[in-house]
Amino acid sequence: MDKVEYMIKSLQKAFYHSSDLTVRQIDWHEGDTAILCFYASLVDAKEVQKILDTIYARLDTEKPFWSETLLTTLDNFALPQAIERVCQGETLVILPDTGKMLTLAITNEVRRNLEEPNNEHILRGSHEGLVERADTNLTLIRKRVNNPALVVKSFTIGQQTNTKAYYLYMDGVIRPETLQEMEKRIADIKIDYFYSIGQLSDALEDSVLSPFPQLLNTEHPDRVVAHLVEGKIVVMTNISPSALIGPVTFFSFYQTPDDYNSRVVVGSFYKIVRLLSFVTAVFLPAFYIAVISFHFEVLPLELSNQVKNDVNDIPYRPLIEALILEIIMELIRESSIRLPQSVGQTIGIVGGLVIGDAIVSAGLVSNLMVIVVALTAISSYVVPSVELNSTIRMIRFPFMLLASLFGFLGIVVGVVILLIHLISLTSLKQPYFSPIVPFQPKAVYKIFLRWPFIRPTVQVTSFQPPKDEKGKNEDTP
Amino acid sequence: MYRKGIMLLLSMLLLAGCWDERLYKNASVVTLVGVDGYIGAYKGYYAYPNTAAQQNEVIEADGISPRDVRNQANLKVEQTLDLSELSTILVSDQTVREPLYDILDIYFRDPQNPISIKIAVTEGDVKPFIELTKDLAGGAGGYYERFMESTEENTIFPKLDLQTVGSMLFEQTIDIALPYIQLSEDKKHAVAAGVALFSGQTFTGTILTPKQSLTMLLLMNQPSKQARMSYMWKHDGKSMPITADVIHIKRQWTVNEELKRIDMDYLIEVEIEEFAHDHLYKDPVFKEVQQLIQDHVQAEFEEVLRILQGQQSDTLGIGRYIRAYHPKMFQKDWHAVYASLQLVPSVQVKIIRTGVLR
Numbered sequence: 001m002d003k004v005e006y007m008i009k010s011l012q013k014a015f016y017h018s019s020d021l022t023v024r025q026i027d028w029h030e031g032d033t034a035i036l037c038f039y040a041s042l043v044d045a046k047e048v049q050k051i052l053d054t055i056y057a058r059l060d061t062e063k064p065f066w067s068e069t070l071l072t073t074l075d076n077f078a079l080p081q082a083i084e085r086v087c088q089g090e091t092l093v094i095l096p097d098t099g100k101m102l103t104l105a106i107t108n109e110v111r112r113n114l115e116e117p118n119n120e121h122i123l124r125g126s127h128e129g130l131v132e133r134a135d136t137n138l139t140l141i142r143k144r145v146n147n148p149a150l151v152v153k154s155f156t157i158g159q160q161t162n163t164k165a166y167y168l169y170m171d172g173v174i175r176p177e178t179l180q181e182m183e184k185r186i187a188d189i190k191i192d193y194f195y196s197i198g199q200l201s202d203a204l205e206d207s208v209l210s211p212f213p214q215l216l217n218t219e220h221p222d223r224v225v226a227h228l229v230e231g232k233i234v235v236m237t238n239i240s241p242s243a244l245i246g247p248v249t250f251f252s253f254y255q256t257p258d259d260y261n262s263r264v265v266v267g268s269f270y271k272i273v274r275l276l277s278f279v280t281a282v283f284l285p286a287f288y289i290a291v292i293s294f295h296f297e298v299l300p301l302e303l304s305n306q307v308k309n310d311v312n313d314i315p316y317r318p319l320i321e322a323l324i325l326e327i328i329m330e331l332i333r334e335s336s337i338r339l340p341q342s343v344g345q346t347i348g349i350v351g352g353l354v355i356g357d358a359i360v361s362a363g364l365v366s367n368l369m370v371i372v373v374a375l376t377a378i379s380s381y382v383v384p385s386v387e388l389n390s391t392i393r394m395i396r397f398p399f400m401l402l403a404s405l406f407g408f409l410g411i412v413v414g415v416v417i418l419l420i421h422l423i424s425l426t427s428l429k430q431p432y433f434s435p436i437v438p439f440q441p442k443a444v445y446k447i448f449l450r451w452p453f454i455r456p457t458v459q460v461t462s463f464q465p466p467k468d469e470k471g472k473n474e475d476t477p
Numbered sequence: 478m479y480r481k482g483i484m485l486l487l488s489m490l491l492l493a494g495c496w497d498e499r500l501y502k503n504a505s506v507v508t509l510v511g512v513d514g515y516i517g518a519y520k521g522y523y524a525y526p527n528t529a530a531q532q533n534e535v536i537e538a539d540g541i542s543p544r545d546v547r548n549q550a551n552l553k554v555e556q557t558l559d560l561s562e563l564s565t566i567l568v569s570d571q572t573v574r575e576p577l578y579d580i581l582d583i584y585f586r587d588p589q590n591p592i593s594i595k596i597a598v599t600e601g602d603v604k605p606f607i608e609l610t611k612d613l614a615g616g617a618g619g620y621y622e623r624f625m626e627s628t629e630e631n632t633i634f635p636k637l638d639l640q641t642v643g644s645m646l647f648e649q650t651i652d653i654a655l656p657y658i659q660l661s662e663d664k665k666h667a668v669a670a671g672v673a674l675f676s677g678q679t680f681t682g683t684i685l686t687p688k689q690s691l692t693m694l695l696l697m698n699q700p701s702k703q704a705r706m707s708y709m710w711k712h713d714g715k716s717m718p719i720t721a722d723v724i725h726i727k728r729q730w731t732v733n734e735e736l737k738r739i740d741m742d743y744l745i746e747v748e749i750e751e752f753a754h755d756h757l758y759k760d761p762v763f764k765e766v767q768q769l770i771q772d773h774v775q776a777e778f779e780e781v782l783r784i785l786q787g788q789q790s791d792t793l794g795i796g797r798y799i800r801a802y803h804p805k806m807f808q809k810d811w812h813a814v815y816a817s818l819q820l821v822p823s824v825q826v827k828i829i830r831t832g833v834l835r
Contacts, residue, residue, distance in 0.1 A: 291501075292500070292501045293498050293500050294497065294498060294499065296499075296506070296559075296562070297561035297589065301508060301562060301564060301618065302615070302616075302619065304506060304562060304616075305615075307501065308501060308506065308526070308528050311501050312528060314502065317500070405491055405495065406494035407497065407498075410494065
């Protein structure tokens with residue numbers, strides 16, 4: 001068997017005779033033969049043909065650097081490298097006579113259009129969203145930061161899937177400890193098959209079992225940039241439009257680009273409204289249960305008659321009553337996510353009008369409970385981050401249970417536990433509840449207010465910079 | 478074993494709260510309580526809203542003590558009587574002839590009981606006053622609470638609630654004056670009829686008329702939002718009404734320890750709110766009106782002080798003042814000393830505003 005045929009056989013074997021693999025013998029320069037090898041599913045064949053034509057023409061002129069173009073490289077042939085390159089979607093031309101291989105990095109562009117992220121609607125500001133391709137995402141970010149200090153480092157996740165991923169940071173702005181911590185965690189990732197961003201955030205988070213997300217998940221490039229210049233690390237993969245941002249504080253989840261694109265006073269107002277919604281979203285049902293079953297003397301006299309009237313005919317204890325409605329609420333939410341949009345509207349009507357009205361007439365729950373649960377649901381959806389939103393909707397259940405067992409005392413105990421947890425939580429070894437604990441008086445107002453951008457030279461950070469500033473970024477451009 | 482221990486601990490911790498639970502739907506929220514009778518034979522009335530009929534239900538019970546009355550009343554109600562939203566206690570004028578604290582004791586012992594509630598003394602039996610709330614759509618207690626608060630704003634009733642009454646009852650140096658209410662002629666609503674004077678823990682039997690109680694509150698330097706006084710001004714053979722609203726009072730008491738005499742100087746600044754004759758800007762008219770009001774107020778002050786001393790009711794807190802600033806003069810049996818004091822009021826009225834009509 002001649003050498004070329006043998007190589008073709010062994011290549012096919014190396015790729016397990018996959019159907020979309022093309023291995024073919026072609027004519028090369030001056031009677032030589034070459035082997036063409038690529039995955040038909042990954043390669044843009046027309047572009048490859050164009051480049052090959054150019055290279056044929058160059059071979060005829062016998063220029064020494066005939067192989068060098070933007071997209072091609074010439075290397076010594078080695079089977080492992082060859083396999084890796086083909087797997088990454090490159091086209092291989094093996095020259096058996098010289099023992100060299102020419103690779104053409106032209107991959108088939110499978111990408112969707114830049115669309116506005118569906119789960120993070122904003123009113124003003126950029127409507128571009130990240131997509132499932134890392135290079136497009138990097139383009140979107142580089143477009144916003146035209147500065148070499150924006151460093152992009154690549155790594156692969158998944159021992160078997162070899163998925164490309166990147167982490168980005170602004171050199172000079174980022175704290176070295178944070179960078180080291182992130183690099184250490186990335187090096188420690190032990191995932192064989194990587195297919196979802198959730199695997200990555202699990203591997204990178206400080207405490208996976210905490211209900212609170214410690215990495216911010218966003219699809220907005222402008223949000224990514226805003227965090228980059230604050231000295232945070234962004235991790236992006238080639239398979240998901242989500243960027244993971246860390247270290248973040250609890251209050252980062254309550255920010256949205258809208259705050260900073262609207263007027264100062266308006267932005268501050270909505271920031272405060274959103275933060276207050278945390279209180280109603282978590283404590284309102286618990287408060288209602290506690291009042292109805294322990295402390296009804298706090299109701300004003302005028303209201304108490306009405307409340308008593310409503311509550312009198314309900315067969316269940318307040319906790320059961322609340323659970324019925326809360327669970328219906330969660331079912332409506334869950335079903336409206338899974339259903340196609342056209343049907344999703346129906347669910348809203350069924351849930352809101354039919355169930356909401358009928359359940360009161362049927363005497364299962366009281367009117368006030370419907371108001372309480374509706375108000376709670378609305379305030380929980382105010383949170384701009386999907387992760388924190390679901391967290392908040394979940395943590396109100398333990399509070400309801402505590403309220404039904406101990407009344408206000410139970411709620412207080414719950415709040416203490418919640419605060420202890422939030423204060424001890426860290427995000428990439430940085431305090432999660434940052435401007436409040438550890439207390440930074442100068443930064444606290446930023447939680448509630450959006451300050452005008454009139455002093456551009458101040459470096460914005462979420463965390464207190466270290467006291468000794470000596471070693472810090474002399475070389476920042 | 479380990480698992481059993483955890484289960485036991487958890488259930489002990491979690492179920493402990495259930496003992497304190499009191500479900501709203503199992504409680505009858507009493508807003509108005511009436512007390513009649515005397516020790517050994519009390520009669521109690523409890524008004525609570527019947528939510529279905531939009532009416533107030535009244536439960537009547539007898540017992541030997543206020544607590545016993547409540548227990549007896551509980552036997553007649555399908556749910557538990559709950560007094561945590563109580564807003565008013567009505568006591569008949571016969572009952573307060575006995576020490577008032579006998580009735581109030583149970584309200585202080587229960588931590589769930591509010592202490593910001595109002596107390597009023599009724600003319601005659603309490604029953605009709607409670608019954609008239611039956612047809613009210615709103616709460617029974619709320620009716621009396623609003624009634625008393627609005628009267629307080631007109632400076633007829635002193636601003637008192639259970640807490641202040643409780644602390645004053647045990648103080649020798651100051652006495653309380655509780656709101657006194659009557660039935661209207663058609664017996665459909667309550668009428669503010671002044672204040673009932675107490676001496677120590679017991680009702681003296683004397684009632685100040687609304688006008689007198691306003692004077693008393695001015696003496697106490699407690700004018701509320703409005704404190705209106707109306708007088709007739711005789712001028713050129715015609716009578717002309719004048720109404721003055723007290724804006725501000727400055728008082729100064731000068732004590733002469735040897736003579737046991739207190740000079741009570743009051744400077745009262747008023748606004749004229751009604752004066753159809755007009756021309757108040759003319760100096761003679763102005764002076765005359767000012768003098769007229771001053772003379773009237775002076776006379777009223779003297780009269781009210783005489784009544785208060787006659788009943789040994791130190792609602793002004795003169796005893797407090799004496800004990801604080803002239804401790805030598807203070808004696809343990811204060812009420813007797815108080816009655817023998819020489820109180821000399823002198824009033825100066827100043828018109829500082831005449832309304833927007835110049």
